[in-house]
Amino acid sequence: MLNFSVRLMEQLVVPTFVVDADCRVIIWNQACERLTGLKASEVVGTQEQWRAFYTEPRPCLADLVAMDRSHEIATNYEEHDDLGEDAVLVNGCRVRSWILMPQLGKRFYLTADAGPIFDETGKLVAVVETLRNMTAQKLAQDELQRLATCDGLTSVANRRSFDSTLNAEWRRATRESRTLSLLMLDVDYFKLYNDSYGHQGGDECLKRVAAAMCEVTQRSSDAVARYGGEEFAVLLPATDLAGACTVAERIRAAVENLTIPHAKSQVADHVTVSIGVASVSVSLDGVQANLVGAADAALYRAKEEGRNRVAVADGSHAAPAA
Numbered sequence: 001m002l003n004f005s006v007r008l009m010e011q012l013v014v015p016t017f018v019v020d021a022d023c024r025v026i027i028w029n030q031a032c033e034r035l036t037g038l039k040a041s042e043v044v045g046t047q048e049q050w051r052a053f054y055t056e057p058r059p060c061l062a063d064l065v066a067m068d069r070s071h072e073i074a075t076n077y078e079e080h081d082d083l084g085e086d087a088v089l090v091n092g093c094r095v096r097s098w099i100l101m102p103q104l105g106k107r108f109y110l111t112a113d114a115g116p117i118f119d120e121t122g123k124l125v126a127v128v129e130t131l132r133n134m135t136a137q138k139l140a141q142d143e144l145q146r147l148a149t150c151d152g153l154t155s156v157a158n159r160r161s162f163d164s165t166l167n168a169e170w171r172r173a174t175r176e177s178r179t180l181s182l183l184m185l186d187v188d189y190f191k192l193y194n195d196s197y198g199h200q201g202g203d204e205c206l207k208r209v210a211a212a213m214c215e216v217t218q219r220s221s222d223a224v225a226r227y228g229g230e231e232f233a234v235l236l237p238a239t240d241l242a243g244a245c246t247v248a249e250r251i252r253a254a255v256e257n258l259t260i261p262h263a264k265s266q267v268a269d270h271v272t273v274s275i276g277v278a279s280v281s282v283s284l285d286g287v288q289a290n291l292v293g294a295a296d297a298a299l300y301r302a303k304e305e306g307r308n309r310v311a312v313a314d315g316s317h318a319a320p321a322a
Contacts, residue, residue, distance in 0.1 A: 015131040021124050023047050023063045035131060037103030055102050061095055061114040062129035092116065096134070109138035151226040153203055154210035162225035162233055166288055169223075169237045173282035181244035181279040183234040184295040185213070185251065188272045188307045190230035192264035205260055205271060206230060212254040216247060233295075241279040241312065248275045248310040256308070272308035274299060279313075 009016055009027055015035040018027040024047055028040040036052035043049055050057050064072055070093065077095035092115030100107045114129040149161035157165065166182075173180045187193070187209060194202040206226075213224050213232060223235040234251070236244050252273055260271035276298030278291055294313035302311035 009128075015133075016128065017043075017049060017062070018126050018128050019049065019062045019066055020126050021066055023049075023059075023066050025049050026126065032131065035108075035133060036101060052103060053099050053101065060129065061093070061112045062127040065093065065114045065116055066124065066127045107135075108133050109135045151210075154207050154226050156210045156214065156232070157223060157225035159225065159227055162223065162227065162235070165223045165225075166235060166292075169221075169235060170282060170288050170291075173237065176238075177281070178238045179240045179279055179281050180291065181236040181239040181241065181277065182291050182295040183236070183244065183248050183251070184227070184276045184278075184292075184299040185232040185234065185248075186274050186299055186303070187230040188267055188274055188303075189262065189265045193262055193271065196262075196264045202230075208258055208260060209255055209271070209273065212258060213251050216250045216254050222247075233292075239279070241277070244277050244279050245310060245312065248277050251275065252308070252310055267307045274302035274307045275310045276300070276302055277310060277312050 009018070010029045012029055013031055015032040016027070016029045017025060017032050020026050024045060025043050026045075028038075028043050028049075030040075032052075033039055038052040043051065048057075049060050049063070053060060059067065059069070059072075059076075061073070061077070064070060064076070073093060073095060077097045079096040092113060094111065094113045096109070096111045098107060098109050111132045111134050112129055114127055116124055117126040117128060119125050149157060149164075151158040169180060172178070187205065190202065190205075193205060197205070210224065210226065210232065213234065217224055217234060217236075221237045223233075225233045225235070227233040234247070236247060239247070252275055255271060255273045256268070258271065262269065262271045265272065276295045278294035278298055280291055280294075298311045298313035302309050305311060
């Protein structure tokens with residue numbers, strides 16, 4: 001019966017390997033060979049199962065279970081099921097992670113399940129680990145997520161994503177007592193631009209303006225979003241008023257330097273932008289909408305004062321010195 005079980009596991013279509021209590025490989029099935037590029041003859045009887053997944057020795061999921069080191073799972077894998085330290089050895093565990101397979105030179109997103117096997121006395125005798133290549137599903141999921149949060153025309157964040165980011169950054173700023181700044185930007189006389197150059201020309205204009213904004217905002221924490229129509233928003237975490245005004249002026253200059261012709265503009269012969277700046281030291285009783293409203297009011301003032309300029313919201317201030 002034991003020999004049949006071993007043969008059955010070796011023939012499973014699911015990539016599977018088994019280690020004993022000392023983390024030595026006792027089964028490495030054919031599906032596992034195909035997935036990893038590592039032959040059973042090279043790994044069975046050894047503790048070198050890591051060669052299938054890593055370039056240097058480190059424990060696999062089955063090894064962590066066998067060695068009762070479940071507390072290391074969270075630090076070794078991008079995603080894992082939180083079953084608790086005791087539950088891991090009783091019910092097994094599941095992890096998900098991108099892995100660069102060294103034998104193949106390919107990067108796969110793998111789901112791994114590891115479960116212990118005990119004898120009749122409760123002694124651990126082996127750990128079974130199964131693998132699933134979820135790369136196609138992960139890429140599809142990521143693309144759906146990107147489409148859900150990205151503006152289809154300009155490739156910057158959309159309004160929904162902006163609202164979510166503002167909410168998260170507001171909470172972070174509250175916890176860390178930091179300043180949060182917001183720029184609201186409008187393409188000057190964009191309706192006249194569309195009337196002159198057509199909607200296709202307008203779309204191309206918005207794409208180039210968005211690209212120029214992204215070139216200026218280099219920090220990973222900065223968030224550029226299309227707020228609606230020809231209006232954009234730039235969220236600047238941990239940035240005081242002076243810093244926000246500097247970024248705003250760089251954006252204004254970057255767009256002007258594109259020298260996109262705009263024959264119907266009443267402020268220049270090329271495309272320009274007006275920018276409103278608001279900056280607040282976030283507090284527990286603060287309201288996110290007030291920041292957006294202040295930046296929007298500043299944008300209105302920039303337009304009223306002649307466009308192609310940066311205006312600051314009333315009440316905006318720099319963060320207090322640390």
